Amino acid sequence: xxxxxxxxxxxxxxxxxxxxxxxxxxxxxxxxxxxxxxxxxxxxxxxxxxxxxxxxxxxxxxxxxxxxxxxxxxxxxxxxxxxxxxxxxxxxxxxxxxxxxxxxxxxxxxxxxxxxxxxxxxxxxxxxxxxxxxxxxxxxxxxxxxxxxxxxxxxxxxxxxxxxxxxxxxxxxxxxxxxxxxxxxxxxxxxxxxxxxxxxxxxxxxxxxxxxxxxxxxxxxxxxxxxxxxxxxxxxxxxxxxxxxxxxxxxxxxxxxxxxxxxxxxxxxxxxxxxxxxxxxxxxxxxxxxxxxxxxxxxxxxxxxxxxxxxxxxxxxxxxxxxxxxxxxxxxxxxxxxxxxxxxxxxxxxxxxxxxxxxxxxxxxxxxxxxxxxxxxxxxxxxxxxxxxxxxxxxxxxxxxxxxxxxxxxxxxxxxxxxxxxxxxxxxxxxxxxxxxxxxxxxxxxxxxxxxxxxxxxxxxxxxxxxxxxxxxxxxxxxxxxxxxxxxxxxxxxxxxxxxxxxxxxxxxxxxxxxxxxxxxxxxxxxxxxxxxxxxxxxxxxxxxxxxxxxxx
Amino acid sequence: xxxxxxxxxxxxxxxxxxxxxxxxxxxxxxxxxxxxxxxxxxxxxxxxxxxxxxxxxxxxxxxxxxxxxxxxxxxxxxxxxxxxxxxxxxxxxxxxxxxxxxxxxxxxxxxxxxxxxxxxxxxxxxxxxxxxxxxxxxxxxxxxxxxxxxxxxxxxxxxxxxxxxxxxxxxxxxxxxxxxxxxxxxxxxxxxxxxxxxxxxxxxxxxxxxxxxxxxxxxxxxxxxxxxxxxxxxxxxxxxxxxxxxxxxxxxxxxxxxxxxxxxxxxxxxxxxxxxxxxxxxxxxxxxxxxxxxxxxxxxxxxxxxxxxxxxxxxxxxxxxxxxxxxxx
Numbered sequence: 001x002x003x004x005x006x007x008x009x010x011x012x013x014x015x016x017x018x019x020x021x022x023x024x025x026x027x028x029x030x031x032x033x034x035x036x037x038x039x040x041x042x043x044x045x046x047x048x049x050x051x052x053x054x055x056x057x058x059x060x061x062x063x064x065x066x067x068x069x070x071x072x073x074x075x076x077x078x079x080x081x082x083x084x085x086x087x088x089x090x091x092x093x094x095x096x097x098x099x100x101x102x103x104x105x106x107x108x109x110x111x112x113x114x115x116x117x118x119x120x121x122x123x124x125x126x127x128x129x130x131x132x133x134x135x136x137x138x139x140x141x142x143x144x145x146x147x148x149x150x151x152x153x154x155x156x157x158x159x160x161x162x163x164x165x166x167x168x169x170x171x172x173x174x175x176x177x178x179x180x181x182x183x184x185x186x187x188x189x190x191x192x193x194x195x196x197x198x199x200x201x202x203x204x205x206x207x208x209x210x211x212x213x214x215x216x217x218x219x220x221x222x223x224x225x226x227x228x229x230x231x232x233x234x235x236x237x238x239x240x241x242x243x244x245x246x247x248x249x250x251x252x253x254x255x256x257x258x259x260x261x262x263x264x265x266x267x268x269x270x271x272x273x274x275x276x277x278x279x280x281x282x283x284x285x286x287x288x289x290x291x292x293x294x295x296x297x298x299x300x301x302x303x304x305x306x307x308x309x310x311x312x313x314x315x316x317x318x319x320x321x322x323x324x325x326x327x328x329x330x331x332x333x334x335x336x337x338x339x340x341x342x343x344x345x346x347x348x349x350x351x352x353x354x355x356x357x358x359x360x361x362x363x364x365x366x367x368x369x370x371x372x373x374x375x376x377x378x379x380x381x382x383x384x385x386x387x388x389x390x391x392x393x394x395x396x397x398x399x400x401x402x403x404x405x406x407x408x409x410x411x412x413x414x415x416x417x418x419x420x421x422x423x424x425x426x427x428x429x430x431x432x433x434x435x436x437x438x439x440x441x442x443x444x445x446x447x448x449x450x451x452x453x454x455x456x457x458x459x460x461x462x463x464x465x466x467x468x469x470x471x472x473x474x475x476x477x478x479x480x481x482x483x484x485x486x487x488x489x490x491x492x493x494x495x496x497x498x499x500x501x502x503x504x505x506x507x508x509x510x511x512x513x514x515x516x517x518x519x520x521x522x523x524x525x526x527x528x529x530x531x532x533x534x535x536x537x538x539x540x541x542x543x544x545x546x547x548x549x550x551x552x553x
Numbered sequence: 554x555x556x557x558x559x560x561x562x563x564x565x566x567x568x569x570x571x572x573x574x575x576x577x578x579x580x581x582x583x584x585x586x587x588x589x590x591x592x593x594x595x596x597x598x599x600x601x602x603x604x605x606x607x608x609x610x611x612x613x614x615x616x617x618x619x620x621x622x623x624x625x626x627x628x629x630x631x632x633x634x635x636x637x638x639x640x641x642x643x644x645x646x647x648x649x650x651x652x653x654x655x656x657x658x659x660x661x662x663x664x665x666x667x668x669x670x671x672x673x674x675x676x677x678x679x680x681x682x683x684x685x686x687x688x689x690x691x692x693x694x695x696x697x698x699x700x701x702x703x704x705x706x707x708x709x710x711x712x713x714x715x716x717x718x719x720x721x722x723x724x725x726x727x728x729x730x731x732x733x734x735x736x737x738x739x740x741x742x743x744x745x746x747x748x749x750x751x752x753x754x755x756x757x758x759x760x761x762x763x764x765x766x767x768x769x770x771x772x773x774x775x776x777x778x779x780x781x782x783x784x785x786x787x788x789x790x791x792x793x794x795x796x797x798x799x800x801x802x803x804x805x806x807x808x809x810x811x812x813x814x815x816x817x818x819x820x821x822x823x824x825x826x827x828x829x830x831x832x833x834x835x836x837x838x839x840x841x842x843x844x845x846x847x848x849x850x851x852x853x854x855x856x857x858x859x860x861x862x863x864x865x866x867x868x869x870x871x872x873x874x875x876x877x878x879x880x881x882x
Contacts, residue, residue, distance in 0.1 A: 264838055286633035286650075287842045337615035341650060343633040388735075395819060397838050398633075404825040404835075405651050408611040411825075418737045419824055420724055 043253035045531060045549065048266040049279035050396055052259045052425045054143070056231055058216060059136045059196050060208045062143035063428065064281035064446055064543065067195065069233050069257065071542045074198035074216035075247065077111050077130065077177065078189055080541055082248055082548060088540045089450040091189055092246045095125070095199065095217055099189065106184030106491060109192070113175035114244065119201060119215035120236045127170040129199035130177045135165055137196045139206045141468040143428070144448065147191045149462055150181045150488075184489040190449035217242070219250040219547050228425060232256045233546070248547040255546050259425075263397055264288065270526055271296055278526035280543040283398050286343035292526070299533045301525045302345070305540065306354045306447040308455055309338075309346060310517040311406060312431075312473035314439050319389065319415070320473075324382035326513035329440070330367035331375035332413035333406070335518045341401050346519035351506045352455045354520045358495045359452035359502025366511045375413035385414045392431050392441025395421035403442060410440075432469040443472055443515070447541055451495060452502040453488055459509055460484055475514045480505060567795070571871035581867030588860040591853070595667055598660035605642045606654050610661035610827050614652035619643055628652040634842050647845050649835060651825075655849055662827035663853060669743045669822065670809035676747025677804055678797060681754035686785045688755075689762025700759070707752040712814055718745045719820025737823040742815055746808045753807075754800055761796060765789050795872045802865030806858045813854055829854045 053066030058074040061067065071079075079094035081087055093099060096111040103110070117125035138145050138158050148154050152167025167180040181188065191197065200214040213222040220233035234254045258275070260266050263282045269275035271292055278284070280303075284292060292300050311329070319325035335348035349355070350365035379385050389410060393403020400421050407419040420441075422430050431438045448454045457463050461476035483505050490498050509515065525538050532552050537545040575581055594601075602609055615629045621639045628648045629635045635648040638655075645656040688699040706714070719742065726736040727744075734740050765771065766789065774784050815821030816830025824831050829850040836846025 262838075285838050287839045289632055291841075334613070334616055337613060337629075337652070340615050340629045340631060340633050344631050400824070401650050401835075405613055405615070408613050408651065408653075408825050411611050412613075418735060420736065421819060421824070422724075 043551075045252055045255055045276035045528075045551070047255060047257045047277040047279055047544075048260045048269055048275045049257055049282060050260050050263045050266055050424070051279060051281040052228065054425075054428050055208055055210075056213060056222065056225065057140070057209045058198055058200060058214065059133060059142055060140050061195065065257070065279060067542050068280070068544055068546065069220075069222075069231070069255075070195035071218075072220045072250070072547050073213070073218045073222055073233060073236075074195040074200070075218045075244070076193050076195060076198040077113070078193040079247065080193060080539070081246055082537055082539065082545055084537050085540060088537070091193060094193070094244065094247070100192070102189075102491075104180075106186070106489065107181045109179040109181070109188060111177050111192070113177065114242065115175065117217055117242060118238055119217055120221035120238065121215040122238070123201050123215065125199055125217060126172045126202075127175050127177050128172055129202060130197070131165065131168040131170050132202045132204075133200050134168060134197055136200065136204065136206055138165075140208050141465060142196050143432070143468055143470055144194065144196070144457065145465075146457055146460060146463040146470070147194070148197075150183055150185045150188065152180045152182050183485065184491075186488060186491040186493075186495065187449060187451045187453065189492065190451060190454075193449065219247060220255070224256075228259060230256060230258045250547040251550045252546070255549075267292065267526070270528055273528040273530065276528040276530050277544065278524060280523045280525070283342060283345060284524050284526070285397060289343055296526065299527045299529060299531075301533075301538075302522045303525050303538050303543075304347075304522050305520075305543070306356050306450070307521045308349075308352055308354055308445045308458075308517055309519045309521060310352070310443050310445075310458075310515045311440055312438075312443045312458075312515055313513065314437075314473050315476065315514065316474040317437060317439050319382070319384045319387040320439060322382050322384065323513065324378045325384050325387065325415075327367065328375040328378040328382070328384075328413050329410060329415070330513045330516045331371045331378065332409040333367075333516055333518060334370035334409070335368070337370075337405060338402055338518045341398050341405055342519070342521070343398065345522045345524070347522070348519045350517050351503075351510055352458070352515065352517055353452045353502060353506050354447075354455070357447070357450060357452055357455070358499045359506065361503040361507045361510075363503070363507050366507075367513065367516075370409075372412050379414040386416050389415045389417045390437070390439045390441075391417045391419045392427075392436075392438045393419065393421055394424045394427045394442065396424050399424075399442060406440075406442070429468060431472050432465070432467065434466045434469065438472065441472065444521070446521075446543075449541065451492060452506075453484065456480075456484060456502075456505060456509075459514055473515060475509070477509075477512070477514070480509060567872070571868070574871040575867055578867045578870070580863055584860040584863035584867070587856060588864060591663065591857050591860070592667060595660050595663035598657070598664050601660055602654075602657045606645070606657045607643070608654050608657060610653065610658045611825050612653060614648065614654075617652065634839065635846070637843065637845055646849050647843065649832075649846055650839060655832075655846065658827040658832060659829075659849055659853060662829050662832050662850060663857070665739055665822055665826060665828045666809050666812055666830070666854075666857075668739055669746065669812045669828070670805050672740065672743035673746035673750065673808040673812070674801060674804045676744060677750040677754055677808070678801060680747070681751045682758060682790070682793065682797065684751065685755045685758035685762050686789060689759040690766050690781060690785050690789065692763070696759075703752040703755055706749065707756070709749075711749045711811065712818075714749050715745050715811060715815045716818050716820045718748070719815050719818075723820060723823050737826060739822060739826075741823075742812055742821040745815070745820075746811050749811070750804060750808065754804060757800075758793060758796060761793060762789055765792055799865065799869040799872060802861050802868060806861040806865065809854070809861070810858055 049065050053061055054063045055061045058070050061070045075094045077096040078091050081090045081092050097114050100109040100111045113127050153165045156162035157165045169178045204214040210227045211225050219239050221236045223232050223234050225231040235250055240249050264285045267288045270278045313320035313326050315321055339346045339348050351361045353359045391407045393399050407417040410417040430436050431441050459475040461481050463471040464474050532550040535550050537548040539545045617628045618625050629652045637647045644654055647655045684699050688696040722741050723736045727734040771788050774788050812821050813830035816828045817834040822828035822831055832850035833847050840847050
């Protein structure tokens, strides 16, 4: 009879034990992942994002993914209807009892808080909390704080010469909040619909919070925030008692957002139903597009949104303080090429105000056709051939490919570009910091509210700040400034009557090549088969409206 | 073999003998031909770009069309999928997502990878030999300090250290007094790789220096009042030459691989400049529809590193007769 060597038997046994241990650990890891993705089955979903928010602190968050969650956690005085399409741009009362009463020739806005409002931690909401929140937004350099500057005393508060904003008066007893503006601002009501203006308790630190978010009033509340990794919103148990019309209470108990390193993993996970939603701010990789369209029918759709993709050119630094250099850069760009890089998810354009927004110019693009010979001639005329240029782009697909394209195009035009790829988590703060001295790079803007000044704020000199600037190119043109101030004063209801004047501003900035606008994005609505695709609202301003999501039966 | 030993005894120098052994090694000869061929092709990159492909490594052709097999095709499709190999002068190996000619970028990328590999090796060898000589010859506190410095670098995984230094330097570059290197310069990855590889060369050479300093010929030089520097340069360094010659090709291969790894992770050669690592990184997102974007630079990388490694092994065997004896058993 054949006998087994005892040593060999021991090895076999050891190998078997090792295999068993590996199998158990693998099974544990798989079930742990499944548990983390679908914790308490039927009531939680997971969203992957490779475009993390700049911050989820309500007074600091400004990017697409920040807005998606902050909108549901921090309801402002006014908010938008939870509807798709144009219906979603309608302002409705949020924490206020009604839309504002506008007096003093458009310079005074008065609102009243609803009675009995409480934060998610049970603390009563005071009218003075609204003032505190707006002061906090200015203090922590909220990305769109220029919208708050028309409030009387806001500039002094920003400069540090005043300890409070004199133009906001509140009465906790009567729950009234009054905003006095230095000048009439037609769409100031839209400003009061930013989550950044929603009240937070006055005990909240005047610094950007990264783990412990302040409580808010909304259908959801934050929990388990792990910076740069993940954050969750879970249903706010006391919100239903406020009975605020038009704001859904939400169907899914917990929505977890996980920050992933790349959009290919993200798309593959959603396609395979391992993750429930693809973040709307991310681009679908072209290599997977065909597969997604064929295998994910009924849970994938392209959504057109009002947005602007552009390259900023820093007017304060050479070579782009010279109009010839800016024109050379504009001539070097082929918008069709950039649209292909985005996998067909971009419609080429050359104006800041996108199609569908009042004021979109119909004039011919001043530098529409790529013309490298002309670009080179302009640069030669300016004696700037070989000028060094730092080109900033986000280190994620397809942004980095677009950045590579842009740097190559500048090289062809005769510049000496150096591409700097920046992590998406710090991209906006990096290029928005004056010390970075970014000469040119990629910028983008999605619709905050349906008005042209939401886009032209990016070339508004009042939006130049030492840090967190939104006017990345430091555009400071007196002609533009004069018109922006004039046009902003016109009430939103009369916007259509001044459409041509808004268009004139946009055409002027395009001719001056202050920015190189190259297209409007199309976004994707892409879910796993666990989410009911048809009932999920794609909001024109906040995109994926989590509060309307339902699980499929 | 007795015959070879006899020839050594009859006055043939060790390097000539090594060359003879090398010539008899068929694998080494094939590897040498492949490597020289790759280097020659890469050096001819501008000629190929100008006279054959008629495009540069950074030139975009996204919206252009090209005739392939009688059909006009987009270089990059409307949804961003680039054309594959055409096997013609234009886009011989296809185009990348920016419509850039892959063959042109492959040659320029190879040039960059080789420049980084050789420069990094030069930096590593120079610094490592210097450190090893001082540490091994003087011993005492100099040895302690230098050896601990090497231990610190050694203790940190090379790729992580490379990524950490590369990421920070790729943005700001280097500005040390008169020394100014921009963030996209090839010298940045060369410096990083050269730096992180120092312990891997310095440690074994230091051990050899410690052994050599106890030899009689070094004692004899000391007796003749020769200074430490002179002994290191004229007595010890020549005796390290065979070790250095063996280490050089291995370090070149290692440096090219590390460059590819760092570039893949965005901490090496900075886009849009091509290198095989950046080409692989760029191609990954289209791997399912355009696998050639990853395969082409990948094969070039494998062939280069394999040929250098085989050559390096052969040089080691040729310089070390005992190794030859071992392989012949």
